[in-house]
Amino acid sequence: MDRPNTRWEILRNLKKSETFLSGEELAKPLGVSRISVWKHIQNLKKMGYEIESKRGEGYKLLEPPDKLLPPEILPLDTEIVGREIIHYEEVKSTNLKMREKSEEEEGLIILAERQTEGKGRLGRNWKSPKGGIWMSVLLKPNIPPVETPLLTMISSTSVFESLQEIGIEGSIKWPNDVLVDGEKICGILTEMDAEMGALNYVIIGIGLNVNFDKNELPDTGATTVQSILEEKVDRKALTGSIITNLDKWYRKLKKNSKEEILDSWRANSHNLGRKVDVEMVTGESFTGTAVDFTDTGGLVVKGENGSERTFLSGDVTLSSDSR
């Protein structure tokens, strides 16, 4: 049996060593056979690790692959989010995959190199080529379903902060995007399974355009980290940073520090104080000035006649005369 823990231990030992390690040297401390080591090595190679084997000398790790493999990201200094990471080369969508794992403990993360049917909000497509961060997080907070938008909020805030760490100044667009200079760099798709009074689970899908050119995207209003910085970044470190920020904000949310979450949104919002058009699910639309967020994550818009309306969902665009 190929136990992942043994596999990661072998990988860790290969990473530490600058010289070849024999099958014997790798097997002994883990209490496994040399055949078992050989099998683990084959699996690591399949995962994308380049490992050189030399007769009589053993194994040596060359370059770690440019993939979001768990041992490349973990361990992280987090309490809940990222407790476990599952990696796929290709999935339809990481959110869809996470549904199959919804019985697992919260904090589980799914990462994929590519999504063939990446989803945006309201059934829209989300192009997910190689080089992006396509991630889903499983959360099971004890909050009423109406407060679920706060989870979207902390997710976009986390991505916003991680982008800041690599020198990109974004802004957060209600309800679920991160923009840079008005172009979308990240979308959040929050899905929930709930009964009336209680959440069963929430899946947060984060799609961040990283190491590919924005010309690869069909949407002209979208951008990528690579297109902004004019170079590729360390996608593994960026993933770890998002997970770490999300864990921090999720713990704040669990401690009921809603005001802190809202203040961060207020400070970094793309829409606040600007004239917006809100298009509702029903097709109706409303124009006014975005004035605040409610403590369940709604957007408060002040209409032209002074009346205020709160929106819990919808599409927001800057009104043409404020662009």
Next chain:
Amino acid sequence: MDRPNTRWEILRNLKKSETFLSGEELAKPLGVSRISVWKHIQNLKKMGYEIESKRGEGYKLLEPPDKLLPPEILPLDTEIVGREIIHYEEVKSTNLKMREKSEEEEGLIILAERQTEGKGRLGRNWKSPKGGIWMSVLLKPNIPPVETPLLTMISSTSVFESLQEIGIEGSIKWPNDVLVDGEKICGILTEMDAEMGALNYVIIGIGLNVNFDKNELPDTGATTVQSILEEKVDRKALTGSIITNLDKWYRKLKKNSKEEILDSWRANSHNLGRKVDVEMVTGESFTGTAVDFTDTGGLVVKGENGSERTFLSGDVTLSSDSR
């Protein structure tokens, strides 16, 4: 292949006939073989239909079984709810079973004779012996997730009305029960799968205690139709009535006739105008007078100091000094 449509046609023809029908007579109008008729008859027998076979004469239906089989309930004069019914002898829970069918068109109904793991709200058990109506309905309305409580409302209203039709005067307890003389006769478990702005689907589970004695229930605060009327009722007709009422109210909801739904709740509420204790998911509780329902199905409670609070979920009990 055993096509259900052919099966129901054979059943319909057997029902219409007071004499034996030969295999030939049954097969011909449906364009199937006599062997195929024989196979369908075996399946109908397995479902619980008592069919006498006589060599040289053919088949004759004796008594239809006391089971909520689709051909015993359909056709109904409904537009959406009950478009299709699937029947099971035994399931863990009809809501759980419906999750597997969530890709189907809305209006689908699942009925089971028994549930081995019937669910109440918040993971509580719901005893589901033979003789009850254990039903789930799949709905996909284009409403924001926050309005989902309206679906619970129309469900309890439909059961309330169907009970009225058989002479039982119940009352509706917010958020999800129907009571008779303060004892629970029906519980509704509404589960939803949603993203922030839009519902994917809603499953409404209806559990109604019908043809068994209330002594079969562990809960001393519960009752059954049989215990109230001191006789068994036509469970098939009652099921059809609930489906018909639900279809009527669901169409009203789709036409956005929220006020009519709320007025019906106001008229038949167990709690309204009475002093109640509300226990929230978080464990907190609040005491006051239930004064109204909001247009997303929340309960408005006026505290002793005059302040009003709106609850979107929680457990409500009549306050000890108003019982």
